[in-house]
Amino acid sequence: MHDDAGAWRRKLVVLACAALLTATSTVGCAGRCRAAGVVAPPAPEPPKPAFEDVVLGRSVEGNDLVMSVLPGGPETVLVIGGVHGSEPTSVDVARGLLELLREQPEMARGKTVAILANANPDGYAKRSRYNANKIDINRNFAATNYKPAMQAAVRSGARPNSEPETRAIVRAIARLRPDLLISIHSIGSGRECNNYDGPAEQVARVMSGHNGYPPAATIGYPTPGSLGSYAGIDRQIPMITLELPRTLPGQAAWDNNRAALLAAISAAEPRRRLTAARGQN
Numbered sequence: 001m002h003d004d005a006g007a008w009r010r011k012l013v014v015l016a017c018a019a020l021l022t023a024t025s026t027v028g029c030a031g032r033c034r035a036a037g038v039v040a041p042p043a044p045e046p047p048k049p050a051f052e053d054v055v056l057g058r059s060v061e062g063n064d065l066v067m068s069v070l071p072g073g074p075e076t077v078l079v080i081g082g083v084h085g086s087e088p089t090s091v092d093v094a095r096g097l098l099e100l101l102r103e104q105p106e107m108a109r110g111k112t113v114a115i116l117a118n119a120n121p122d123g124y125a126k127r128s129r130y131n132a133n134k135i136d137i138n139r140n141f142a143a144t145n146y147k148p149a150m151q152a153a154v155r156s157g158a159r160p161n162s163e164p165e166t167r168a169i170v171r172a173i174a175r176l177r178p179d180l181l182i183s184i185h186s187i188g189s190g191r192e193c194n195n196y197d198g199p200a201e202q203v204a205r206v207m208s209g210h211n212g213y214p215p216a217a218t219i220g221y222p223t224p225g226s227l228g229s230y231a232g233i234d235r236q237i238p239m240i241t242l243e244l245p246r247t248l249p250g251q252a253a254w255d256n257n258r259a260a261l262l263a264a265i266s267a268a269e270p271r272r273r274l275t276a277a278r279g280q281n
């Protein structure tokens, strides 16, 4: 009896050792198989595309005019906020887009997206429509309809492109050759719209489906020397002037326009390169 019990204990020890060896050899096999390439190791995460900052120039008061570029495919969308410093929610919306795409670059759907969130930092600091020279950037572009004027209502400067903020935007357009340009502004409540110039009516309609603002071929008054005239009409770059309702706070403006901006980016298509044929001003 005593011997039998001893024999069973020895058998149990042998069985336990065998089980341990099997388990060990299984682990070892898995390691060897991976090394032999039979079982693929988990693929490393591809690096996320990241924004690169480009300094386009300096404002009259020496502030950097920074454009952040998220590299993607050949279709390129340029988004501009704050051309009028008295419309600060346009900067909030542009920054909202920048922060969203920083966190989730895949939402750009492979498009190259460039964001100049604050195109007139001197005016923004003073909440002034104008730059530090008291010129309206959005009347200072070398569009065919440019008019030199320094009246109270229209301060377009003594000559087109006289202002560094204007030239920075011209530089961005020349460098990027965007397939879609969106400049964000704000306007009196009830007049908010997706204003389009050049071949951008379809994009305006897409945005309208998300932000509820009507597509509009005109905002109802002439805008000589505007970016819409320069880029949209003269150069046929699809151009949206997104006019936010001015009384809407920045966060609400971003919430209301997030989907519209992402849809516009997604809808951007390669445009025919008409710039050379139409000449440069």
Ligand SMILES: [Zn+2]
Residues within 6 Å of the ligand: 084, 087, 185, 186
């Ligand atoms: Zn404006």
